[in-house]
Amino acid sequence: MHRRIIAPGSLAAASLLLAVPASAATFTPGAPGIGDPYYPAYGNGGYDVSHYDLRLQYQPKTDELEGTATILAKTTQDLSRFDLDFLLDVSEVRVNGVKATFTSSGEHELVVTPKAPLPTGTSVTVVVRYSGVPSTKSAYGFTTWHRTPDGAVAADEPESAWWWFPSNDHPSDKATYDVSVAVPDGTQAISNGTLTSASSKLGWTRYTWRQDKPQATYLATLALGRFDITTSTSEGGVPVLNAYSKDLGANDGAARASVERTGELVDWLSGYFGPYPFSSAGGYVPNTTTGYALETQTRVYYSPKQFAQGSNTSVVVHELAHQWYGDDVSLKDWKDIWINEGFARYAQWLWSEHEGEGTTRELADYVYASHPADDPFWTVKPGDPGADAQFDLAVYDRGALAIEALRHAIGDDAFFALLKGWPKTHAYGNASVADFQRYAEEVSGKPLSSLFDTWLFEPSKPASPATGASLARSAAQVTPPKSWKKIEATNDIHGH
Ligand SMILES: [Zn+2]
Numbered sequence: 001m002h003r004r005i006i007a008p009g010s011l012a013a014a015s016l017l018l019a020v021p022a023s024a025a026t027f028t029p030g031a032p033g034i035g036d037p038y039y040p041a042y043g044n045g046g047y048d049v050s051h052y053d054l055r056l057q058y059q060p061k062t063d064e065l066e067g068t069a070t071i072l073a074k075t076t077q078d079l080s081r082f083d084l085d086f087l088l089d090v091s092e093v094r095v096n097g098v099k100a101t102f103t104s105s106g107e108h109e110l111v112v113t114p115k116a117p118l119p120t121g122t123s124v125t126v127v128v129r130y131s132g133v134p135s136t137k138s139a140y141g142f143t144t145w146h147r148t149p150d151g152a153v154a155a156d157e158p159e160s161a162w163w164w165f166p167s168n169d170h171p172s173d174k175a176t177y178d179v180s181v182a183v184p185d186g187t188q189a190i191s192n193g194t195l196t197s198a199s200s201k202l203g204w205t206r207y208t209w210r211q212d213k214p215q216a217t218y219l220a221t222l223a224l225g226r227f228d229i230t231t232s233t234s235e236g237g238v239p240v241l242n243a244y245s246k247d248l249g250a251n252d253g254a255a256r257a258s259v260e261r262t263g264e265l266v267d268w269l270s271g272y273f274g275p276y277p278f279s280s281a282g283g284y285v286p287n288t289t290t291g292y293a294l295e296t297q298t299r300v301y302y303s304p305k306q307f308a309q310g311s312n313t314s315v316v317v318h319e320l321a322h323q324w325y326g327d328d329v330s331l332k333d334w335k336d337i338w339i340n341e342g343f344a345r346y347a348q349w350l351w352s353e354h355e356g357e358g359t360t361r362e363l364a365d366y367v368y369a370s371h372p373a374d375d376p377f378w379t380v381k382p383g384d385p386g387a388d389a390q391f392d393l394a395v396y397d398r399g400a401l402a403i404e405a406l407r408h409a410i411g412d413d414a415f416f417a418l419l420k421g422w423p424k425t426h427a428y429g430n431a432s433v434a435d436f437q438r439y440a441e442e443v444s445g446k447p448l449s450s451l452f453d454t455w456l457f458e459p460s461k462p463a464s465p466a467t468g469a470s471l472a473r474s475a476a477q478v479t480p481p482k483s484w485k486k487i488e489a490t491n492d493i494h495g496h
Contacts, residue, residue: 181357377397
Protein backbone atom coordinates (compact mmCIF):
# COMPACT_ATOMS: atom_id res chain seq x y z
CA MET A 1 0.00 0.00 0.00
CA HIS A 2 1.12 3.53 -0.64
CA ARG A 3 -0.70 4.85 2.40
CA ARG A 4 1.57 7.28 4.15
CA ILE A 5 1.91 6.76 7.87
CA ILE A 6 2.69 10.11 9.45
CA ALA A 7 4.94 9.70 12.46
CA PRO A 8 4.10 11.90 15.48
CA GLY A 9 7.40 13.73 15.00
CA SER A 10 6.63 14.78 11.45
CA LEU A 11 3.12 15.84 12.48
CA ALA A 12 4.72 18.21 14.96
CA ALA A 13 7.01 19.47 12.20
CA ALA A 14 4.01 20.01 9.94
CA SER A 15 2.24 21.96 12.66
CA LEU A 16 5.31 24.15 13.07
CA LEU A 17 5.27 24.83 9.34
CA LEU A 18 1.61 25.79 9.57
CA ALA A 19 2.44 28.12 12.44
CA VAL A 20 4.81 30.15 10.25
CA PRO A 21 3.00 33.46 9.82
CA ALA A 22 1.37 32.98 6.45
CA SER A 23 -1.41 35.50 6.46
CA ALA A 24 -4.79 33.85 5.92
CA ALA A 25 -5.41 36.22 3.04
CA THR A 26 -2.86 34.37 0.85
CA PHE A 27 -4.91 31.15 1.03
CA THR A 28 -7.44 30.95 -1.77
CA PRO A 29 -9.86 28.28 -3.05
CA GLY A 30 -8.58 25.88 -5.71
CA ALA A 31 -10.21 26.44 -9.11
CA PRO A 32 -13.25 24.23 -9.84
CA GLY A 33 -11.66 23.32 -13.21
CA ILE A 34 -8.09 22.51 -14.18
CA GLY A 35 -8.20 24.84 -17.20
CA ASP A 36 -9.14 22.60 -20.12
CA PRO A 37 -10.39 24.79 -23.00
CA TYR A 38 -13.02 22.21 -24.07
CA TYR A 39 -14.23 21.25 -20.60
CA PRO A 40 -13.63 24.20 -18.22
CA ALA A 41 -15.23 22.44 -15.23
CA TYR A 42 -13.27 19.18 -15.56
CA GLY A 43 -10.44 18.50 -13.14
CA ASN A 44 -9.59 20.96 -10.39
CA GLY A 45 -6.92 23.47 -9.47
CA GLY A 46 -4.60 23.71 -6.49
CA TYR A 47 -3.27 20.19 -6.06
CA ASP A 48 -1.72 17.26 -7.85
CA VAL A 49 -2.71 13.64 -7.09
CA SER A 50 -0.06 10.89 -6.92
CA HIS A 51 -2.17 7.90 -5.82
CA TYR A 52 -5.76 6.67 -5.45
CA ASP A 53 -6.50 3.85 -3.03
CA LEU A 54 -10.10 2.70 -3.51
CA ARG A 55 -11.69 0.18 -1.16
CA LEU A 56 -15.16 -0.65 -2.45
CA GLN A 57 -18.10 -3.00 -2.01
CA TYR A 58 -20.70 -3.58 -4.73
CA GLN A 59 -24.06 -5.37 -4.78
CA PRO A 60 -25.07 -6.21 -8.40
CA LYS A 61 -28.73 -6.84 -7.50
CA THR A 62 -29.31 -3.27 -6.35
CA ASP A 63 -26.40 -1.40 -7.97
CA GLU A 64 -25.33 -0.18 -4.53
CA LEU A 65 -21.70 0.90 -4.32
CA GLU A 66 -20.04 1.97 -1.13
CA GLY A 67 -16.45 2.77 -0.49
CA THR A 68 -13.57 4.68 0.92
CA ALA A 69 -11.19 6.59 -1.33
CA THR A 70 -7.80 7.54 0.05
CA ILE A 71 -6.20 10.14 -2.17
CA LEU A 72 -2.55 11.16 -1.85
CA ALA A 73 -1.85 14.60 -3.26
CA LYS A 74 0.40 17.63 -2.99
CA THR A 75 -0.84 21.20 -2.96
CA THR A 76 0.32 23.50 -5.75
CA GLN A 77 -0.95 26.73 -4.14
CA ASP A 78 -1.85 28.04 -0.70
CA LEU A 79 -5.25 26.37 -0.48
CA SER A 80 -8.20 27.42 1.65
CA ARG A 81 -10.40 24.75 0.04
CA PHE A 82 -10.40 22.48 -2.99
CA ASP A 83 -12.73 20.52 -5.24
CA LEU A 84 -12.97 16.88 -6.26
CA ASP A 85 -15.13 15.68 -9.15
CA PHE A 86 -17.75 13.25 -7.85
CA LEU A 87 -21.47 12.36 -7.94
CA LEU A 88 -22.14 9.77 -5.20
CA ASP A 89 -23.32 10.56 -1.66
CA VAL A 90 -20.49 11.49 0.67
CA SER A 91 -20.73 10.81 4.41
CA GLU A 92 -17.32 11.97 5.60
CA VAL A 93 -14.17 13.69 4.35
CA ARG A 94 -10.92 13.82 6.28
CA VAL A 95 -7.89 15.84 5.30
CA ASN A 96 -4.67 14.65 6.95
CA GLY A 97 -6.77 12.80 9.51
CA VAL A 98 -8.94 15.78 10.48
CA LYS A 99 -12.63 16.00 9.59
CA ALA A 100 -13.29 18.53 6.87
CA THR A 101 -16.53 20.21 5.86
CA PHE A 102 -17.87 19.52 2.38
CA THR A 103 -20.68 20.41 0.04
CA SER A 104 -21.60 19.69 -3.54
CA SER A 105 -21.68 22.35 -6.21
CA GLY A 106 -22.17 22.63 -9.96
CA GLU A 107 -22.76 19.46 -11.99
CA HIS A 108 -20.09 17.27 -10.39
CA GLU A 109 -18.05 19.21 -7.83
CA LEU A 110 -17.43 18.05 -4.27
CA VAL A 111 -16.10 21.13 -2.46
CA VAL A 112 -13.87 20.29 0.53
CA THR A 113 -12.86 22.85 3.15
CA PRO A 114 -10.13 21.51 5.46
CA LYS A 115 -10.13 22.64 9.08
CA ALA A 116 -6.78 24.38 8.57
CA PRO A 117 -5.66 25.90 5.28
CA LEU A 118 -2.97 24.02 3.32
CA PRO A 119 0.26 25.80 2.36
CA THR A 120 1.65 25.16 -1.11
CA GLY A 121 3.81 22.04 -1.36
CA THR A 122 1.99 20.22 1.48
CA SER A 123 1.52 16.45 1.22
CA VAL A 124 -2.15 15.80 1.74
CA THR A 125 -4.07 12.59 2.45
CA VAL A 126 -7.76 12.99 1.66
CA VAL A 127 -10.11 10.22 2.81
CA VAL A 128 -13.63 10.24 1.37
CA ARG A 129 -16.31 7.82 2.58
CA TYR A 130 -19.25 7.41 0.25
CA SER A 131 -22.12 5.31 -1.02
CA GLY A 132 -24.85 5.45 -3.62
CA VAL A 133 -26.54 3.87 -6.60
CA PRO A 134 -24.38 5.12 -9.50
CA SER A 135 -26.97 4.42 -12.22
CA THR A 136 -29.33 6.93 -10.58
CA LYS A 137 -26.78 9.77 -10.77
CA SER A 138 -26.40 12.04 -13.74
CA ALA A 139 -24.51 15.17 -14.71
CA TYR A 140 -25.27 17.35 -17.73
CA GLY A 141 -28.18 14.94 -18.31
CA PHE A 142 -26.17 11.78 -18.86
CA THR A 143 -24.71 8.86 -16.97
CA THR A 144 -21.73 6.80 -18.08
CA TRP A 145 -22.19 4.09 -15.45
CA HIS A 146 -23.57 1.26 -17.57
CA ARG A 147 -25.68 -1.40 -15.90
CA THR A 148 -25.53 -4.96 -17.22
CA PRO A 149 -27.83 -7.90 -16.39
CA ASP A 150 -25.18 -9.16 -13.95
CA GLY A 151 -23.61 -5.93 -12.67
CA ALA A 152 -22.20 -2.75 -14.13
CA VAL A 153 -19.32 -1.21 -16.07
CA ALA A 154 -17.48 2.10 -15.72
CA ALA A 155 -15.66 2.77 -19.00
CA ASP A 156 -16.23 5.96 -20.93
CA GLU A 157 -14.49 9.02 -22.28
CA PRO A 158 -13.94 11.78 -21.42
CA GLU A 159 -15.78 11.17 -18.16
CA SER A 160 -16.45 8.00 -16.13
CA ALA A 161 -14.78 8.45 -12.73
CA TRP A 162 -17.54 10.66 -11.26
CA TRP A 163 -19.78 7.61 -10.85
CA TRP A 164 -17.37 5.51 -8.81
CA PHE A 165 -14.56 7.49 -7.17
CA PRO A 166 -13.78 11.11 -6.26
CA SER A 167 -10.91 12.44 -8.34
CA ASN A 168 -9.12 15.27 -10.05
CA ASP A 169 -10.77 14.22 -13.27
CA HIS A 170 -8.47 15.32 -16.05
CA PRO A 171 -5.79 13.40 -17.99
CA SER A 172 -3.14 15.96 -17.04
CA ASP A 173 -3.18 14.71 -13.43
CA LYS A 174 -2.13 11.06 -13.67
CA ALA A 175 -1.69 8.82 -10.64
CA THR A 176 -1.14 5.21 -9.59
CA TYR A 177 -4.05 3.11 -8.29
CA ASP A 178 -4.94 0.37 -5.84
CA VAL A 179 -8.52 -0.79 -6.45
CA SER A 180 -10.00 -3.35 -4.06
CA VAL A 181 -13.61 -4.42 -4.56
CA ALA A 182 -15.78 -6.88 -2.63
CA VAL A 183 -18.58 -8.52 -4.62
CA PRO A 184 -20.91 -11.45 -3.79
CA ASP A 185 -19.28 -14.87 -4.40
CA GLY A 186 -19.73 -15.86 -8.04
CA THR A 187 -19.36 -12.25 -9.27
CA GLN A 188 -15.99 -10.95 -10.44
CA ALA A 189 -14.54 -7.43 -10.22
CA ILE A 190 -12.25 -6.44 -13.10
CA SER A 191 -10.00 -3.37 -13.08
CA ASN A 192 -6.66 -2.07 -14.36
CA GLY A 193 -3.18 -3.49 -13.90
CA THR A 194 -2.31 -6.65 -12.01
CA LEU A 195 -4.71 -8.77 -9.97
CA THR A 196 -2.80 -9.07 -6.70
CA SER A 197 -5.35 -11.07 -4.71
CA ALA A 198 -8.82 -12.58 -4.72
CA SER A 199 -10.17 -14.06 -1.52
CA SER A 200 -13.58 -15.06 -0.26
CA LYS A 201 -15.07 -14.52 3.19
CA LEU A 202 -18.66 -14.78 4.45
CA GLY A 203 -20.15 -14.89 0.97
CA TRP A 204 -18.14 -11.98 -0.48
CA THR A 205 -15.05 -12.17 -2.67
CA ARG A 206 -12.60 -9.28 -2.59
CA TYR A 207 -10.55 -8.59 -5.74
CA THR A 208 -7.52 -6.35 -5.45
CA TRP A 209 -5.93 -4.71 -8.47
CA ARG A 210 -2.79 -2.60 -8.68
CA GLN A 211 -1.87 -0.11 -11.38
CA ASP A 212 1.74 0.78 -10.59
CA LYS A 213 2.24 3.21 -13.50
CA PRO A 214 0.64 6.66 -13.81
CA GLN A 215 -2.87 6.46 -15.23
CA ALA A 216 -5.34 9.14 -16.35
CA THR A 217 -8.68 9.09 -14.50
CA TYR A 218 -10.70 8.32 -17.65
CA LEU A 219 -8.52 5.25 -18.22
CA ALA A 220 -9.43 3.79 -14.83
CA THR A 221 -12.09 1.13 -15.29
CA LEU A 222 -14.28 -1.11 -13.18
CA ALA A 223 -16.43 -4.01 -14.36
CA LEU A 224 -18.61 -6.08 -12.05
CA GLY A 225 -20.30 -9.21 -13.30
CA ARG A 226 -19.94 -12.91 -14.04
CA PHE A 227 -16.70 -13.33 -16.01
CA ASP A 228 -14.44 -16.11 -17.26
CA ILE A 229 -10.86 -15.00 -16.71
CA THR A 230 -7.98 -16.25 -18.89
CA THR A 231 -4.29 -15.63 -18.28
CA SER A 232 -1.19 -16.14 -20.40
CA THR A 233 2.16 -14.55 -21.20
CA SER A 234 3.09 -13.16 -24.61
CA GLU A 235 6.17 -14.48 -26.40
CA GLY A 236 7.74 -11.10 -25.61
CA GLY A 237 7.11 -11.72 -21.90
CA VAL A 238 4.08 -9.48 -21.24
CA PRO A 239 1.57 -11.01 -18.77
CA VAL A 240 -1.94 -11.01 -20.26
CA LEU A 241 -5.25 -11.21 -18.40
CA ASN A 242 -8.55 -11.19 -20.30
CA ALA A 243 -12.12 -11.49 -19.01
CA TYR A 244 -15.28 -12.49 -20.87
CA SER A 245 -18.81 -12.18 -19.60
CA LYS A 246 -20.31 -15.66 -19.14
CA ASP A 247 -23.36 -14.39 -21.03
CA LEU A 248 -21.95 -13.21 -24.37
CA GLY A 249 -24.13 -15.65 -26.28
CA ALA A 250 -23.56 -15.63 -30.04
CA ASN A 251 -20.69 -13.11 -29.76
CA ASP A 252 -18.64 -15.27 -27.39
CA GLY A 253 -16.55 -17.14 -29.98
CA ALA A 254 -15.63 -14.09 -32.07
CA ALA A 255 -14.83 -12.04 -28.96
CA ARG A 256 -12.44 -14.69 -27.68
CA ALA A 257 -10.90 -15.29 -31.13
CA SER A 258 -10.04 -11.58 -31.25
CA VAL A 259 -9.14 -10.63 -27.68
CA GLU A 260 -7.13 -13.82 -27.02
CA ARG A 261 -4.64 -12.48 -29.59
CA THR A 262 -3.78 -9.56 -27.28
CA GLY A 263 -0.32 -10.93 -26.39
CA GLU A 264 0.65 -11.50 -30.02
CA LEU A 265 -0.61 -8.01 -30.99
CA VAL A 266 1.17 -6.30 -28.09
CA ASP A 267 4.41 -7.91 -29.25
CA TRP A 268 3.72 -6.86 -32.86
CA LEU A 269 2.99 -3.25 -31.86
CA SER A 270 6.17 -3.18 -29.75
CA GLY A 271 8.04 -3.50 -33.03
CA TYR A 272 6.69 -0.06 -34.02
CA PHE A 273 6.24 1.74 -30.69
CA GLY A 274 8.97 0.25 -28.46
CA PRO A 275 8.65 -1.89 -25.31
CA TYR A 276 5.14 -2.33 -23.88
CA PRO A 277 4.94 0.32 -21.13
CA PHE A 278 2.91 -1.56 -18.47
CA SER A 279 3.23 -4.64 -16.27
CA SER A 280 0.08 -6.28 -17.62
CA ALA A 281 -2.03 -6.29 -20.78
CA GLY A 282 -5.46 -7.56 -21.68
CA GLY A 283 -9.09 -6.72 -22.18
CA TYR A 284 -12.57 -7.53 -21.00
CA VAL A 285 -15.88 -8.01 -22.77
CA PRO A 286 -18.86 -7.39 -20.48
CA ASN A 287 -22.47 -8.13 -21.34
CA THR A 288 -23.29 -4.54 -22.35
CA THR A 289 -25.43 -3.04 -25.07
CA THR A 290 -23.09 -0.06 -25.57
CA GLY A 291 -21.37 -0.01 -28.94
CA TYR A 292 -17.86 1.29 -28.38
CA ALA A 293 -14.46 0.08 -27.21
CA LEU A 294 -12.14 2.06 -24.96
CA GLU A 295 -8.40 1.95 -24.28
CA THR A 296 -8.77 1.62 -20.48
CA GLN A 297 -5.19 1.26 -19.32
CA THR A 298 -3.80 -2.31 -19.47
CA ARG A 299 -7.34 -3.71 -19.54
CA VAL A 300 -9.18 -2.62 -22.68
CA TYR A 301 -12.96 -2.39 -22.63
CA TYR A 302 -14.70 -4.04 -25.60
CA SER A 303 -18.40 -4.04 -26.33
CA PRO A 304 -19.71 -7.44 -27.54
CA LYS A 305 -21.04 -5.50 -30.56
CA GLN A 306 -17.47 -5.05 -31.77
CA PHE A 307 -17.53 -8.79 -32.53
CA ALA A 308 -21.10 -9.15 -33.81
CA GLN A 309 -19.88 -9.45 -37.43
CA GLY A 310 -17.21 -12.02 -36.53
CA SER A 311 -13.70 -11.78 -35.14
CA ASN A 312 -12.01 -8.38 -35.46
CA THR A 313 -8.34 -8.01 -34.60
CA SER A 314 -8.36 -4.48 -36.04
CA VAL A 315 -10.25 -3.08 -33.05
CA VAL A 316 -7.86 -4.91 -30.71
CA VAL A 317 -4.90 -3.30 -32.51
CA HIS A 318 -6.56 0.13 -32.20
CA GLU A 319 -7.09 -0.12 -28.45
CA LEU A 320 -3.68 -1.68 -27.81
CA ALA A 321 -1.96 1.08 -29.84
CA HIS A 322 -3.51 3.54 -27.38
CA GLN A 323 -1.51 1.90 -24.58
CA TRP A 324 1.46 3.83 -26.03
CA TYR A 325 -0.43 6.69 -27.72
CA GLY A 326 -2.90 7.95 -25.12
CA ASP A 327 -2.18 5.91 -22.00
CA ASP A 328 1.62 5.94 -21.64
CA VAL A 329 1.85 9.39 -23.28
CA SER A 330 -1.42 11.18 -22.47
CA LEU A 331 -2.87 14.34 -23.88
CA LYS A 332 -2.30 17.62 -22.05
CA ASP A 333 -5.75 18.95 -22.90
CA TRP A 334 -8.68 17.25 -24.62
CA LYS A 335 -7.98 19.27 -27.77
CA ASP A 336 -4.86 17.07 -28.26
CA ILE A 337 -7.08 14.07 -29.07
CA TRP A 338 -5.48 13.61 -32.52
CA ILE A 339 -2.36 12.13 -30.88
CA ASN A 340 -4.60 9.42 -29.40
CA GLU A 341 -6.97 8.68 -32.25
CA GLY A 342 -4.83 9.45 -35.28
CA PHE A 343 -2.10 7.04 -34.19
CA ALA A 344 -4.48 4.32 -32.98
CA ARG A 345 -6.16 4.49 -36.39
CA TYR A 346 -2.81 4.48 -38.18
CA ALA A 347 -1.85 1.33 -36.24
CA GLN A 348 -4.96 -0.31 -37.76
CA TRP A 349 -3.67 0.70 -41.20
CA LEU A 350 -0.28 -0.85 -40.45
CA TRP A 351 -2.08 -4.02 -39.31
CA SER A 352 -4.16 -4.04 -42.51
CA GLU A 353 -0.93 -3.92 -44.52
CA HIS A 354 0.57 -6.70 -42.39
CA GLU A 355 -2.52 -8.84 -43.02
CA GLY A 356 -2.40 -8.20 -46.76
CA GLU A 357 -5.76 -6.39 -46.66
CA GLY A 358 -4.68 -3.00 -47.98
CA THR A 359 -1.53 -0.91 -47.50
CA THR A 360 -1.37 2.32 -45.50
CA ARG A 361 -0.95 4.09 -48.83
CA GLU A 362 -4.06 2.50 -50.31
CA LEU A 363 -6.06 3.36 -47.19
CA ALA A 364 -4.82 6.96 -47.28
CA ASP A 365 -5.70 7.33 -50.96
CA TYR A 366 -9.12 5.82 -50.32
CA VAL A 367 -9.91 8.20 -47.44
CA TYR A 368 -8.77 11.17 -49.51
CA ALA A 369 -10.71 10.20 -52.61
CA SER A 370 -13.89 8.99 -50.94
CA HIS A 371 -14.63 12.35 -49.30
CA PRO A 372 -15.38 15.04 -51.91
CA ALA A 373 -14.23 18.59 -51.18
CA ASP A 374 -17.70 19.69 -50.05
CA ASP A 375 -18.02 16.81 -47.53
CA PRO A 376 -18.33 18.23 -43.97
CA PHE A 377 -15.66 15.65 -43.13
CA TRP A 378 -13.06 18.25 -44.18
CA THR A 379 -14.42 21.01 -41.94
CA VAL A 380 -13.28 19.15 -38.81
CA LYS A 381 -9.75 20.16 -37.79
CA PRO A 382 -8.20 17.05 -36.20
CA GLY A 383 -5.56 19.19 -34.46
CA ASP A 384 -8.25 21.18 -32.61
CA PRO A 385 -11.67 19.66 -33.42
CA GLY A 386 -13.71 21.33 -30.65
CA ALA A 387 -15.52 19.46 -27.88
CA ASP A 388 -18.50 18.64 -30.10
CA ALA A 389 -16.35 17.00 -32.79
CA GLN A 390 -13.77 15.51 -30.43
CA PHE A 391 -14.62 11.96 -31.51
CA ASP A 392 -15.73 12.78 -35.03
CA LEU A 393 -14.77 10.30 -37.74
CA ALA A 394 -12.45 12.96 -39.20
CA VAL A 395 -10.28 12.94 -36.06
CA TYR A 396 -9.63 9.26 -36.82
CA ASP A 397 -9.52 9.07 -40.61
CA ARG A 398 -8.21 12.52 -41.53
CA GLY A 399 -6.02 12.12 -38.45
CA ALA A 400 -4.44 8.96 -39.89
CA LEU A 401 -4.20 10.65 -43.27
CA ALA A 402 -2.13 13.41 -41.64
CA ILE A 403 0.22 10.73 -40.33
CA GLU A 404 0.63 9.21 -43.80
CA ALA A 405 1.33 12.73 -45.12
CA LEU A 406 3.98 13.18 -42.44
CA ARG A 407 5.54 9.83 -43.35
CA HIS A 408 5.58 10.79 -47.03
CA ALA A 409 7.24 14.13 -46.21
CA ILE A 410 9.98 12.92 -43.85
CA GLY A 411 10.67 9.42 -45.22
CA ASP A 412 10.39 6.00 -43.60
CA ASP A 413 13.59 6.13 -41.56
CA ALA A 414 12.69 9.33 -39.72
CA PHE A 415 9.02 8.33 -39.53
CA PHE A 416 9.59 4.98 -37.82
CA ALA A 417 12.20 6.52 -35.51
CA LEU A 418 9.56 9.07 -34.57
CA LEU A 419 6.87 6.42 -33.92
CA LYS A 420 9.18 4.65 -31.49
CA GLY A 421 10.84 7.75 -30.04
CA TRP A 422 7.68 9.59 -28.97
CA PRO A 423 6.57 7.13 -26.24
CA LYS A 424 10.16 6.93 -24.98
CA THR A 425 10.57 10.72 -24.87
CA HIS A 426 7.35 11.37 -22.96
CA ALA A 427 7.02 8.07 -21.05
CA TYR A 428 4.22 8.16 -18.43
CA GLY A 429 3.72 11.86 -19.07
CA ASN A 430 1.57 14.30 -21.01
CA ALA A 431 2.19 16.04 -24.32
CA SER A 432 0.36 18.24 -26.82
CA VAL A 433 0.00 18.38 -30.61
CA ALA A 434 2.44 21.32 -30.57
CA ASP A 435 4.93 19.17 -28.64
CA PHE A 436 4.51 16.46 -31.29
CA GLN A 437 5.17 18.86 -34.15
CA ARG A 438 8.32 20.12 -32.44
CA TYR A 439 9.50 16.56 -31.85
CA ALA A 440 8.80 15.55 -35.46
CA GLU A 441 10.82 18.55 -36.68
CA GLU A 442 13.66 17.61 -34.35
CA VAL A 443 13.74 13.95 -35.46
CA SER A 444 13.38 14.70 -39.18
CA GLY A 445 15.37 17.93 -39.31
CA LYS A 446 12.61 19.44 -41.46
CA PRO A 447 10.29 22.40 -40.88
CA LEU A 448 6.79 20.94 -40.70
CA SER A 449 4.46 23.78 -39.75
CA SER A 450 2.96 24.04 -43.21
CA LEU A 451 2.31 20.27 -43.35
CA PHE A 452 0.72 20.26 -39.88
CA ASP A 453 -1.42 23.30 -40.78
CA THR A 454 -2.63 21.68 -44.01
CA TRP A 455 -3.54 18.30 -42.54
CA LEU A 456 -4.54 19.12 -38.98
CA PHE A 457 -5.66 22.75 -38.79
CA GLU A 458 -7.26 23.82 -42.10
CA PRO A 459 -11.06 23.37 -42.28
CA SER A 460 -10.90 22.27 -45.92
CA LYS A 461 -9.73 19.42 -48.15
CA PRO A 462 -5.97 19.60 -48.83
CA ALA A 463 -5.15 20.22 -52.48
CA SER A 464 -3.23 17.00 -53.06
CA PRO A 465 -3.35 13.52 -51.50
CA ALA A 466 -1.25 12.64 -48.48
CA THR A 467 0.81 10.16 -50.45
CA GLY A 468 1.46 12.44 -53.39
CA ALA A 469 -0.42 9.98 -55.63
CA SER A 470 -2.43 11.24 -58.56
CA LEU A 471 -6.07 10.66 -57.72
CA ALA A 472 -8.10 11.77 -60.68
CA ARG A 473 -10.83 9.23 -59.96
CA SER A 474 -14.09 10.19 -58.37
CA ALA A 475 -15.12 8.73 -55.03
CA ALA A 476 -17.51 6.30 -56.69
CA GLN A 477 -14.67 4.75 -58.68
CA VAL A 478 -12.54 4.08 -55.65
CA THR A 479 -12.79 0.61 -54.16
CA PRO A 480 -12.32 0.36 -50.39
CA PRO A 481 -9.38 -1.80 -49.31
CA LYS A 482 -10.38 -5.18 -47.90
CA SER A 483 -9.75 -4.14 -44.28
CA TRP A 484 -12.04 -1.10 -44.55
CA LYS A 485 -15.15 -2.57 -42.90
CA LYS A 486 -13.20 -3.95 -39.96
CA ILE A 487 -11.44 -0.62 -39.44
CA GLU A 488 -14.68 1.37 -39.64
CA ALA A 489 -16.36 -1.08 -37.26
CA THR A 490 -14.36 0.65 -34.53
CA ASN A 491 -15.82 4.06 -35.37
CA ASP A 492 -18.72 3.68 -33.03
CA ILE A 493 -16.46 4.45 -30.13
CA HIS A 494 -16.32 6.87 -27.25
CA GLY A 495 -18.70 9.55 -26.17
CA HIS A 496 -22.00 9.05 -24.51
ZN1 LIG B 1 -9.43 5.23 -30.02
